[in-house]
Amino acid sequence: MHVLREWLQRLRGTLGRSRQDQDLEEELRFHQELAAEEAPRQHQTPQDAARAARIRLGGVSQAMDALRDQRGLPWLADLPRDVRYAFRTLRKSPSFATVAILTLALGIGATTAIYSVVDTILLRPLPFADSDRLVRVVENVASPDGAGPPGQRDVTYQEFLEWRARTRTLADAFAVSMRETVVRTHDGAARLWGANVSPNTFMMLGTRPLLGTLAFSVDTDPNVVVLSFDTWQRLFHSARDAVGATLEFRADFNASFTPELEPPRLMTVIGVLPAAFELPIDPMDFYTPFVVSASQRSPHVTLIGRLREGMSRTAALDEANVIGNAIRPPRPANAAAMSVPRFDVQSLKEQTVAPLQGALRVLLAAVAAVLLIVCANVANLLLARGTTRRREIGLRFAIGASRGHVVRQILTECLVLALAGGMLGALVGAGGVTLVKHLTSVDAPGIFRLGFGTSVLPRGNEVGVDLRMFGIAFAIAAITSLAFGVLPAIHLSQTRSLQALGSRGGGTVRGESRIRAALAVAQLAMATVLLVGAGLLIHSFVKLTTIERGYDPANVLAFQLVFPPNYPLTRKTDTIEAILARLRAMPGVESAGFTRAGLLIGEAITVGTFVPPGRTVDDIRADPMRPLIRPVSPGYLTAVGVRVLDGREFEAIDATASMRVIVISRTVARRYFGAASPVGQVLDWHVGNGPATPMRVIGVIEDVRNETPDQEPNPEIFLHYRQLLSLQQRWGDSTQRQEQMSIGFLSFAIRTRGNPASAAHRVAGIVRSVDANAGIDAMIPMARLVASSVAGPRFYAVLLAVFAGVAGMLAAIGVYGVLAYAVIQRTREIGIRMALGAQRAQVLVNVLRDGILLAATGIVLGVAAAAAATRVLRTMLFGVTPLDPLTFGAVSVAFGCVAMLACYVPARRATRVDPMVALRSE
Amino acid sequence: MVLQTLNSLGPQHGYAIAARLGQVSGGALQLNMGTLYPALMRLEQRGLLRGNWAITDNNRRARFYALTAAGRRELAKERQAWDRMAAIIHALLRGEI
Incomplete structure (x- = not known):
């Protein structure tokens, strides 16, 4: 004390x-x-x-x-003086200061940007009340093949109610399940994606309404809805009187979220959520309270609870397995054994960010490597400068400065450099965060938002430039200054005063050049690791974007039609046909088609069994391959640019022809017909218990990667959607089932001659003129959608490429610096050699040899380290192994060339040494 | 030692402290100014002493140092610690353990 x-x-x-x-x-x-x-x-x-x-x-x-x-405190008292002095010295060598500060700004900026992104996603609590105690309860189920990691299944709404009544470890719990609906808007209809939530949800999350209230009083009126900020803007143009207005909700078909379709309901808007609110499961357009009638099967719900204060997750886990096993029927006796408990209690935050933890770690590691290279580079600069400052420091010792004084002075200079770099770095970081936000935001409107999300990163909506970032930048700057300053400081403080004063400031110090060479080698090695990593990601991204998808997204415009509630089926099909006819007649349109669920929507069905000639139903049912059913209109396959390998695609005449026809994908053709041509052959379609329907194959098309390009294509069978409708009518299917199977998401595809985006306006006009009440969802050029589907890999590839580029450049500059400096120091020696008759070529080789030795050591070390490190990228790669020889080879050769160039410049300068000038310079 | 001196002599100025220490040590302890005054300052900074300018017996201005309450407590503590230490060393050297 x-x-x-x-x-x-x-x-x-x-x-x-x-x-x-x-x-x-x-x-x-x-x-x-x-x-x-x-x-x-x-x-x-x-x-x-x-x-x-x-x-x-x-x-x-x-x-x-x-x-x-x-x-x-003498060091504190001397600080202003040291800082003033540091400024003076740096001003005296502006080129050194500029290079050092810019390098530092780059490193600090990049680190700041990535760190603040990672900080937001991994470290900051979710934006809900007591979010660290929020947990999600799921049931683990063995993977179908029994070998993979267990899958997870939610509980039902009924089980949720039971659970909530029984639990002692959870203070409270709420339930969420997805639903979709169509509403009438002022200019037609819109499809909305929302959630049914238990009435306590917003109270538990501690969310405050922007307008109205978030309190559902289900007992008095269950027909109420809370809108998201975006929906409020879209449907009500941000009008304050939206609260109290009504919307007619009608599920136009079942998107498989709820077991049964709900009847149309008139919903009263009771509140609007703030713009930043996003449920940690998916971005939603609206929220309605659960209304589960006794006649309905209980829907599956996401169960989210809050741990009682002081209660551990382990206790909740034990309890979950007691409650879960009590209220859910036991697992079938033949179920594969699992190594994990049946019910799991996951931290909501961990669960939200878990899929990306690995990828974010890779980014952090990459940016740390860049920062280390920056430090090595600046340390190298300081050492090089130190040699010329040796006299000054010798003088300081001679007049009584202690070693501590000198170290302090040099570290102060470093701190001043780093803080200047940090200030610029904060700006670079702000730019970086904006770039990250831009690169991660996914252009996926309407229905595609569900599959792709709005950002590559979870919690991407929370990422942004804020004040914390500047704190981070300066903290990094301070740490950095120590990292790059300590070596030069120790080194210079070992100066012997007399020796230094006596020297002419040109002598070489062996130890020092060895340190500088080691720093250059370390930079090269680290840059090589980064370059190899970036190379792998780029190679994989190129594979992803150039892989044979089976369709051609260029010049294709896609959209989904939305019908107002309560349209009869015939009016829907009439409208579809009328729109198709008008679209085909539109100038600049090559072809237009309709399908149940377009490319990348991520939804498909299998119905019944197709049996090729000579096989039996049981035979085929045992087959693990179950082809997907894709109802389409004539012109659809041409519009999306699918290649017809054999036969033809659907034509207008097929709609009314008595023979039912199908087009099959290559995989199906090979599996069912082998090498023989399937065109003209018949598949018997067994659906339910009725008689089989013969379906004649009229064409074979290339396999299509319907979902994201990294997923293998599915075997598919295409039907004419109107033939399917008439079949369903014969089977006696309900109207709802007919709509579900045959027209579903109401997807259109249009192949244009010019830029598809410019046709969007006219297409919308056609739809409106055909049916003023119909709405359009997610009209977007297909190419942009495809780009969105690879936004994740692109983000990592671009970011790592930027880091690797910077690292490679800095490392090359590092090598250049070491060599250029060596040449200056050896000027006299080279001069003597040349005076004694050495040829220019010999001098060149002499200097180059040193550089190449440095570069080769660095790159070889880097390749070895990369071989060990790239394993962490495995899950981020597609079609490329972590040890891809092509990438490793290309990167080492390319980087080797850059390093050679960095060596060549100073080596050439050495050959220009004039012996007379060199000798006289002493 | 400084604390003990002040405790036995009451408030004193720097020279008197040095002279007293030299005297009791039989001239073995000659404190240099560069050692004595920084030490006094440190004790003052720690709140064990308080220094004030006052007039000496022969009418000269001098800075007198006096023990504070904290200083007296510290002295007692030091003395105890030393006694214990000395007892242990004593016992050790006499081979009584």
Whole structure:
């Protein structure tokens, strides 16, 4: 405690609130006088006495120095002076300062950007009340083949209610399940994606409404809805009187989220959510309270609970398995054994960010490597400069500076550099975060938002430039200054004063050049690792975008039609046909088609069994391959650019022809017909218990990667959607089932001659003129949609490529610096060699050899490290192994060439040395 | 030692403290100004002493140092610690353990 008090006092002393020099000196003089007065007994003269006292007691000024050091904190007091001096030295060498600061700004900026993104996603709590205690309860189910990781299944709404009544570890719980609906809008109809939630949901999340209320009072009126900010803007143009307005909800077909279709309901808007609100499961357009009638099968729901205060997740896990096993029927006896408990309680936050943790770690590691390279580069610069400063530092030692003083001075200079770099870096970081936000945002309107999300990153909506970032930038800057300053500081403080003063400032110091070479090699090695990593991601991205998808997205415009609630089926099909006819007649349109669910929607069905000639139903049912059913209109396959391998695609005449026809994909053709041509052959379609329907194959098309390009194509059978409708009518299917199977998502595809985006306006006009009440969902050029489907890999590839590019450039500059400096130092030696008859070529080879040795060491080390490190990229790669020889080879050769160039420039300069000038320079 | 001196002599100035220490140590302890005054300052900063300018017996201005309450407590503590230490060393050297 006393010591703490001493430091506080010394701090005060530093700030000048303590005894003044005069006061101290007076005390010392008094001491000296007293000593001298007592002395005369032994000395002849007072002068002698005073001198003896001084010898015995030490000098006043030395004592003053010691007192001053004790009074304050000398290093703190000297700080302003050190900083001023640092500014002066840096101003004196502007080119050095500029290069160092820019390099640092780049490194600090990149690190700041990535760190603040990672901080937002991984470290910051979810934006809900007590979000660290939010957990999700799921049931683990063994994967179908029993080998893979277990899958997860939600509980039903009924089980949720039971659970909530029984739990003691959870303070409360809410349930969410997805639903979709069609609403009538002022200019037609719109399809909305929302959630049924238990009434306590918003209260538990601690969400406050922007308008109205979020409290569902289900008992009084279940027909209420809360809108998201976006939906409010879209449907009500941000009008404040939206609260109290009504919307007619009608599920136009079942998107398989709820077991049964709900009847149309008139919903009253009771509240609007703030713009930033996003349920941690999916972005939703609206929220309605659960209304589950006794007649309905209970829907599956996501169960999210909040742990009671002080309750551990382990306790909740134990309890979940007790409750779960009590209310859910036991697992079938033949179910594969699992190594994990049946029910799991996951932290909501971990579960939200888990899929990306690996990828974000890779980014952090990459950016840390860039920062290290930056540090090595600046350290190298400082060392190079240090050699010319040796005289100055020698002088400082000679006039009494301590080693500590010199180290402090150099570190202060580094700190000033780093802070300047940090200030610029914060700006670079802000740019970086904006770039990340731009690169991660996914252009996926309407229905595609469900599959693709709005961002590559979970919680992407929370990422942004904020004040914390500047704090991070300066923290990184301070750490960086130590990292790059410590080596030069130690090195320079070992200067021997006399030696330094005597030298002419040109002599080489062996140890130093070895350190600098080591730094350059380390930079090269790290840059190589980054370049290889980026190379792998780019290679994989190129594969992803150039893979044979089976369709051609260029010049295709896609959209989904939305019918108003309560349209009869015949009106829907009439409208579809009328729109198709008008679209085909539109100038600039090559072909237009309709399908149940377009490319990348991520929904498909299998119905019944198709049996090829000579096989039996049981035979085929045992087959693991179950082809997907795709009802389409004539012209659809041409519109999306599918290649017809054999036969033809559907034509208008097929709609009314008595023979039912199908087009099959290549995989189906090979599996059912082998090498023989299937065209003209018949597949028997067994659906339900009725008689089989013969379906004649009229064409074979290339396999289509219907979903994201990294997913293998599915075997598919295409039907004419109107033939399917008439078949369903014959089977006696309900209208709902007919709509579900045959027209579903109402997807259109149009192949245009020019830019498809420019046709969008006219297409919308056609739809409106055919049926003013119909709406359009997600009209977007297919190519943009395909780009959105690979937004994730593109983000990582671009980001890592930027880092690797910067790293490679800095490393090359590092090598260049080391060599250029060596050439300057060896000018005299080279001059003598040339004077003695060395050829220019010999000199060139001589210098190049050193550089190539450096570069080769660095790159070889880097390739070895990369071989060990790229395994972490495995899950991010597509069609490329982590040890892809092509990437490794290409990167080492390319980087080797860059390094060679960096060596060649100083080597050439060496050959231009004029022997006479070189010798005279001493 | 400084604390003990002040405890036995009452408030004193720097020279008197040094002279007293030299005297009791039989001249073995000659404190140099660069050692004594920083030490006094440190004790003052730690709140164990308080220094004030006052007039000496022969009418000269001098800075007198006096023990504070904390200083007296610290002295007692130090003394105890030393006694224990000395007892242990004593016992050790006499081979009584």
